[in-house]
Amino acid sequence: MKRMGMNEMNRKAVEIMKYWDPFAIGSESYGQEIGNVITQLQVLDHPSELAKTIQTSYEYSFGKWIPLEQCVDISYKLIALKFEAKHII
Template sequence: MDTSEMNRRAVWVMEEWDPFAVGKDHYDAEITEVVAQLQLLDHPSDLAKQIQGIYRASSEKWIPLENCVEVSYKLLALKYEAKCII
């Protein structure tokens, strides 16, 4: 899997997440920021904190860190899958 495929899959994971139950088409800016952070971060807690901050900044609503950790593991699994394919 190349980086562009990883990014497409990451976008799909984030679209399906819908933490505020407002519909998956309402998070384009947040998803773009999260995917950018995915390129930089390798630890689930670090990525989860970034996800929490991104969504809080845009909506002024708080998401429990545990929920963000769950999605961060899914995203990082994609990243490691992309790195490990020979």
């Protein structure tokens, strides 16, 4: 059984965030926001905390509000990825 490294986790997290595209403007438009979320993923372990970070970061950059439920959905995927990286599956 192989353990996922942090670099691989970060790469997969970026892919998840790029695929999300909450404003349907193209994944290349979210570089800074994705970077902010990946940085916070390193220190946050609770999906609701990460969801609030996602919501705030995107709202600050784009001036558009994302319902927290959508942010929670993506944060659960990211936290699951982090859990997988920390543990041998």
